[in-house]
Amino acid sequence: MKSGGSLSIWFFIGVSLAVNGAVIFGTGIYELVSPPANQVVLYNLHANIWWGGLLLILGLFFSLRFSPARERARMAGNS
């Protein structure tokens, strides 16, 4: 995709998902170690750990797959 410059929109999406995923995953681990007083419904499923982890993995995949270095190399290869 031509995205205007060397940064692809998918890279921005990857960064966003990775950062959010890392924060949520980290919070989930903290809550596992130190359970909160007011727990949400289905707290026992620890959704923040697996959902945060999933977002982190997806975000890292997009960030690396569409990283600026790779995009520049791809554009150089095309020209």
Added chain:
Amino acid sequence: MIPALLVSGSSSTLVHLSPVDLIIIVFYFVLVLAIGMYLKEQANTGEDFFMAGREMTAWVAGLAFLSANLGSLELMGWAGNAYKYGILAAHWYWIGAIPAMLFLALVMMPFYHICKTHSVPGYLKLRYGQGAQALSSISFAFMTVLMSGINMYAMAVVMRVVLGWNIHFSILVSSITVMIYVALGGLRSAIFNEVLQFFLIWAGALLIPVLGLMEAGGWNGLKAKILQNLTEQHVTNPGAYTHAWSTLGSFTDNPMGINWVGIVFGLGAVISMGYWTTDFLVVQRVLAAKDLRSAKLAPIIGAAFKMMVPFIVILPGLLGLALLRDPHTGSLLRLVPANLAWSETGQAQGLHGYDEVLPLMLARYCGPGLLGLGITALIAGFMSGMAGNVSAFTTVWTYDIYGALIKKDASDESKVRMGRWCTVIGVGISIVTAYFAMHAQSIMDYVQALFSFFIAPLFGTVILGMLWKRTTKAGGFWGLLAGTMSSVGMYVWVKVDPGAVRYVALSMQAQDQAQNMFRALWCCLICVVVTVVVSLVTKPKPDSELKDLVYGLTPIPKEEHVTILHSPVFWGAVVAIAFVILQIIFW
């Protein structure tokens, strides 16, 4: 600790954010501004600023096409409607979207793309001349900024109720952020942010139905709980809340007071076709596609995801019907209309409005971090809708009003300059409208109705222009005017004499949504009849002037070397089959 500027003074809010949640929200604002600044260098010409260089891939154009519509009160409003009307609300995502999106992709897109128009009013100018263009562009520009402002106000109210945020703070921060990134990067920036917002909306909202279904015991458990709860509350015909079609045989069998004629013809054939194929807010995203195949695939990709949106919007509303209970008494929680919930009495009694069902479900399942992501999803929805309104307004103003009526010899450079200023002015007018709406709450209902007045007849005008070469300049103009005026007339008639609803909507039981469906159906038919009659008695344009504008006179490029997996027709058929299967499952 939440900064004092954010707090409205209200002590009762639905959710309480932790520092982790605030980090996620602030990161979102920083990222969208960074995207706008990064793309500023790629928005120097008119094609770049207003059409994103016409180089978007099918995926980017398709996701932006859908995301621009996910804005305003879409997420919370339709979750609330699902709580109020049951699964009938899903029709606005299925028959009220999918056939129209496929029709846009496979039938109308070639004409929009080949004639290289900048806007829908621009197509009307090429087809019908300046009269129809002026009528549609002025109405569209006026309604777009008005809607943008009113939605902005509605968002600020929601932020106050849900989070306790100061209303002025919410309006200023969200509008200035949108203004900066659209003014800097133009349509490209709006589209990029819409794609980002699309992912955040799903990431933030998808967990609610997943966890909700686990708690309810799957779809069958959910249906059983809804039936039990509504029976306890003596609701008439509780089974109607989980069936999409089987209760549409009669106006009295379902909570919306509508029958299948209103849904199929009013919603599916007129309102939906009008919105998805002629509302420039969404069509602009597809016009930015890099080639005809991408332009045809983009709405099909949008349709595939649109079919799934009920999972994050309608299902939470239904889960609210099944699972929400008062945390203090343990009894069933019954949500009420917004005006009652947000009144002083309602607030004192701790009532919640229909539109609060999504945040209530969010607070039910999401702890720190996930809550921040969920709130970010709501803010992203509001901002993508607002950016859609602002960028569409900017293009229509610059090309169809300024460039066509005020300064016909405007250079490309001056159009870009006008576009940037127009973004600032459009946001400014939206802010003024937001404050105007604050003092006149009922204006929201009127503007919603006014918006629908224009969209339904516009579809009749555009589709006749594309498919029937005999349609004349006078026919197009008078048909559009007659359709719009008849819609306004029917609306006023029902307001003055409520008994008229039995003629306009064929039933005294018809609720607001049902009235909108039938009014749209009649005004579109009037537009078509007037257009045809006037065209038959006036002189048509010669065929040579209709090339690239009308079916039969426009050579459509063949896709001879495209494999089946890259064929828009193939994917259109896949989406159509999935759509039919969904209707059968939820019949």
